[in-house]
Amino acid sequence: MSDGDKSVVGRLRKLIGEGHFQTGERLGEVAVAEQLGVSRTPVRLAFRTLEQEGLLQRAGKRGFMVREFTEVDVRCAVEVRGVLEGLAARRLAEQGLSAALADELQVWIQKGRDLLAKGHLVERDADAWSELNRHFHEIIVGSAGSPVIGDAIARNNHLPFAAADSLIIDSEALDREYRKLQLAQLQHELIVQALRHGEGARAEMLMREHAFIGLRYGELLGLGRAPGGEGRYD
Amino acid sequence: MSDGDKSVVGRLRKLIGEGHFQTGERLGEVAVAEQLGVSRTPVRLAFRTLEQEGLLQRAGKRGFMVREFTEVDVRCAVEVRGVLEGLAARRLAEQGLSAALADELQVWIQKGRDLLAKGHLVERDADAWSELNRHFHEIIVGSAGSPVIGDAIARNNHLPFAAADSLIIDSEALDREYRKLQLAQLQHELIVQALRHGEGARAEMLMREHAFIGLRYGELLGLGRAPGGEGRYD
DNA sequence: GGACTTTACTTTGGATCCAATTATAACGCC
DNA sequence: GGCGTTATAATTGGATCCAAAGTAAAGTCC
Missing domain, CATH: 1.20.120.530 (GntR ligand-binding domain-like)
Incomplete structure (x- = not known):
């Protein structure tokens, strides 16, 4: 379901799930894009999806942050x-x-x-x-x-x-x-x-x-x- | 909650809710973009969001279609x-x-x-x-x-x-x-x-x-x- | 010395451009 | 005439570019 997922959303889901980002950490589009070796566009799309899924939440107008899970x-x-x-x-x-x-x-x-x-x-x-x-x-x-x-x-x-x-x-x-x-x-x-x-x-x-x-x-x-x-x- | 929403997502939500698109209708990015007077980018972002919300569903690789609600x-x-x-x-x-x-x-x-x-x-x-x-x-x-x-x-x-x-x-x-x-x-x-x-x-x-x-x-x-x-x- | 203002930089949002995949249609062959 | 093949057109995905908004920092004035 998420192992062989080579899409940006899937990879980000995996990274977040595995705790590669600290909870509450701000995720910049450029940084993530570089880290994944893609352009900003797919990352932007992925952020919106992951926001809806509840893994990310908006940090005002400063982009998104990893949602904390208590x-x-x-x-x-x-x-x-x-x-x-x-x-x-x-x-x-x-x-x-x-x-x-x-x-x-x-x-x-x-x-x-x-x-x-x-x-x-x-x-x-x-x-x-x-x-x-x-x-x-x-x-x-x-x-x-x-x-x-x-x-x-x-x-x-x-x-x-x-x-x-x-x-x-x-x-x-x-x-x-x-x-x-x-x-x-x-x-x-x-x-x-x-x-x-x-x-x-x-x-x-x-x-x-x-x-x-x-x-x-x-x-x-x-x-x-x-x-x-x-x-x-x- | 959705009246004064001038964002593309909000406008599309409204249009879909009001039935401006036929259920099952294929929504092309270009067509919608022109209809709303914006570029493809915000429409693409909106489509992903609306997909997660359940208003749209993927039509294979032919983009998205308005989900039917029985x-x-x-x-x-x-x-x-x-x-x-x-x-x-x-x-x-x-x-x-x-x-x-x-x-x-x-x-x-x-x-x-x-x-x-x-x-x-x-x-x-x-x-x-x-x-x-x-x-x-x-x-x-x-x-x-x-x-x-x-x-x-x-x-x-x-x-x-x-x-x-x-x-x-x-x-x-x-x-x-x-x-x-x-x-x-x-x-x-x-x-x-x-x-x-x-x-x-x-x-x-x-x-x-x-x-x-x-x-x-x-x-x-x-x-x-x-x-x-x-x-x-x- | 502190606070306010202004400026420079970072970052997101939107638009355009290019590539790749796919559907459609036209053409040819059986 | 029907089916398969090929070519063209349309459409989505990805990359880059530009503009606008915001943040942070530096500078100045009180």
Whole structure:
């Protein structure tokens, strides 16, 4: 989604997300243009886009500055996403799952089971889960019959969440991650159950709670606080 | 907010909202630039902004096209706004209203009562209510302690809702509007009540329902369908 | 010595120019 | 006559240039 993005917007997004600019730092068009080896024009276009995405904010008439993201911002963004995905889940439950959709969701549930079945994680499993998780959520949001929800979520997710794509190196971190993913898997299964049974309110509630798995479940699972952010916010 | 906006973005927003371009119509940079009497550069910048706002969408590499807004889009956008404002209301209720904030809300409640006290509307009252309503909602969203909710709502409201700012001319329309505003006022008062009592779930529910006043309450109040959209979606 | 004014420089906004990609249309071939 | 190919026109993306606004600094006056 943003790795192979060679556009100026994509590159800037990456740079900002990786913290190459200090928060609150003023970004000059010329400086950035030189740094990226392009002219001012694409940078100007990119600045406007990134402003709308919320990564930059206007600094009066002195151009733009990197928006600060406090911990509160992150929590609130996660909360908003949870609420929006909760809405999608409720809609989906209330409108009734088609058999095809139920099967499709079940596929990803099964993939999750397979992934976690061997009782531990290897490094690349985290990426596999990330992909799986993305599909799972996209299916629900995309099938809710509301063209607006997906857009709203997408706009919100421009905030640098996954930026701290926690590097999992030692086995201890892998073990922490494994326990987290087990919980996420359980939540996924409960959500699908609610969707199947047409339990809109329950599906919504579960989805809202599920959004906080990266934020609120750490201490509970004895995960402590992951370094550099609090792990993935799936 | 968008009347005196002389910027290219503002003017284009207005033109699109007023339907000067057909939905699905391809917008060429040169054509628009000439029509607005400016060069291509500001138009290009504006297009990127309007794309992010959701008013335009890319037409492959053939530039941009005016996004179509179906009735479903509007309903879903209203739903999303309701959910987000509902979140704000719940947060506010749960964190507890300060005395100052309670007073401030009460001021606008009273203004609403005063406005509707005389038993009927005159034309300019609709604008007064619009202003009042805006303040009321902004206070709640702005005081929820979540910097993200307001942004998300703002982004969502770029969709051309209030565009069809229904011209109220005849007394019959004024009467319909009056009954609608009475209901809105009641909902406002209930919401404040819930906020005061710290009833988060109830505040959220009421706010969600309140969002639909422009869409779902027409037939119930014998308002029929307002011409040119369905009236204001306050 | 401090504050105000003026000047020079930095920086953004707008316009024009050039290149590259793409769509359209014309032409030729099967 | 239809389809494929080629060439031309149109349009977007990128670069450079000019103007306007603002900031910072230097100088002067009180």
